[in-house]
Amino acid sequence: MALAGLVVAYPGGAARAGSDALQAACFAPDALRALDGEKVITRGNHDFDVPPKSGAAVIPATPIEVARRGAIRRVDLPKGEKLIALTFDLCEQRGEIAGYDGAVFDYLRREDIKATLFAGGKWMRSHRARTEQLLTDPLFEIANHGENHRNLRLLDSPSIQSEITGPQLAYDSARRRLATTQCAARAPDGLDAVPQRIALFRFPFGACNASSMTAVNDAGLLAIQWDVSAGDPDPHQTPQMIANAIVRSVKPGSIVVAHGNGRGWNTAAALPLVIPKLKAMGYSFVTVSELLARGKPVIAGSCYDTRPGDTDRYDFLLAGAKAKPPLGATPIETGSLPWLTDSKAAPEAKAKPPASSGTPLPPTWPF
Numbered sequence: 001m002a003l004a005g006l007v008v009a010y011p012g013g014a015a016r017a018g019s020d021a022l023q024a025a026c027f028a029p030d031a032l033r034a035l036d037g038e039k040v041i042t043r044g045n046h047d048f049d050v051p052p053k054s055g056a057a058v059i060p061a062t063p064i065e066v067a068r069r070g071a072i073r074r075v076d077l078p079k080g081e082k083l084i085a086l087t088f089d090l091c092e093q094r095g096e097i098a099g100y101d102g103a104v105f106d107y108l109r110r111e112d113i114k115a116t117l118f119a120g121g122k123w124m125r126s127h128r129a130r131t132e133q134l135l136t137d138p139l140f141e142i143a144n145h146g147e148n149h150r151n152l153r154l155l156d157s158p159s160i161q162s163e164i165t166g167p168q169l170a171y172d173s174a175r176r177r178l179a180t181t182q183c184a185a186r187a188p189d190g191l192d193a194v195p196q197r198i199a200l201f202r203f204p205f206g207a208c209n210a211s212s213m214t215a216v217n218d219a220g221l222l223a224i225q226w227d228v229s230a231g232d233p234d235p236h237q238t239p240q241m242i243a244n245a246i247v248r249s250v251k252p253g254s255i256v257v258a259h260g261n262g263r264g265w266n267t268a269a270a271l272p273l274v275i276p277k278l279k280a281m282g283y284s285f286v287t288v289s290e291l292l293a294r295g296k297p298v299i300a301g302s303c304y305d306t307r308p309g310d311t312d313r314y315d316f317l318l319a320g321a322k323a324k325p326p327l328g329a330t331p332i333e334t335g336s337l338p339w340l341t342d343s344k345a346a347p348e349a350k351a352k353p354p355a356s357s358g359t360p361l362p363p364t365w366p367f
């Protein structure tokens with residue numbers, strides 16, 4: 001199957017996104033490298049909170065067919081194939097600049113490691129040069145992580161649509177800017193290798209409900225969760241702890257979530273520990289689209305981190321103790337999910353608010 005408007009071939013074989021020639025023509029090696037202080041999150045900056053009115057329309061896409069609707073956690077691969085997909089979230093909320101962890105991408109480029117980058121629309125606007133560098137890089141697949149990293153479980157339909165379409169518009173803008181540069185003219189076929197549409201979506205906070213999942217899939221986007229978490233939003237995690245968590249949990253077809261912005265603690269320092277270990281275990285690294293092209297997605301009946309219901313607590317992160325139930329809070333019914341392939345991931349009952357004496361939210365929200 002191939003989704004309408006996409007350069008990426010799926011599932012028969014995913015094209016290599018980006019272009020070495022285009023990146024080399026537009027960016028000197030020094031321009032790609034990490035900068036001191038670039039990872040630091042700054043707050044109180046509202047310059048990029050509201051998307052500019054470009055007048056551009058999102059390219060229409062074919063809704064995802066029933067068999068592939070739902071939260072994709074990993075991929076079942078043919079026997080003997082040891083492929084995994086590393087993913088890095090680039091999320092950013094209103095009133096902040098969430099930063100860019102250049103050391104992560106320096107390492108991935110140096111070691112020729114593919115990855116999928118789930119970027120927010122606001123993050124792409126506030127990091128224009130970095131977005132264009134990542135967009136042209138053949139190692140990286142750009143995916144959608146919502147416009148302002150809002151919890152889609154709490155939003156009405158127009159707001160959900162804004163969260164879904166915002167990153168595509170920011171991506172379109174970056175692609176159009178590249179097309180008008182003199183450097184792109186020096187690599188005339190380079191931009192053809194950059195997909196016109198984003199194909200994948202990751203829910204902010206890893207939280208969804210029936211209405212938001214339907215909206216994402218109707219927009220032609222596959223919903224990508226994960227089955228392995230690096231745990232890097234926790235400042236108490238050491239590089240070795242992150243590496244151990246990944247190595248302990250990974251399996252063929254795994255999708256690993258980490259961060260490529262200021263939300264990740266010790267992520268870059270963990271990569272030289274975990275990547276050689278995974279290679280020694282026989283693993284190779286592919287993008288999520290390439291992973292999907294090689295096997296059958298394992299689809300869960302709800303969005304969660306490690307167990308069903310564990311991301312529901314983010315309904316109350318900003319809303320406070322008197323929060324109303326989220327819009328569309330009715331859980332996704334297992335019986336209505338012909339695509340459900342993960343029998344252990346059946347949805348739980350409606351989420352309850354956390355008790356006042358319960359476990360506090362982490363110092364920085366993940367995902």
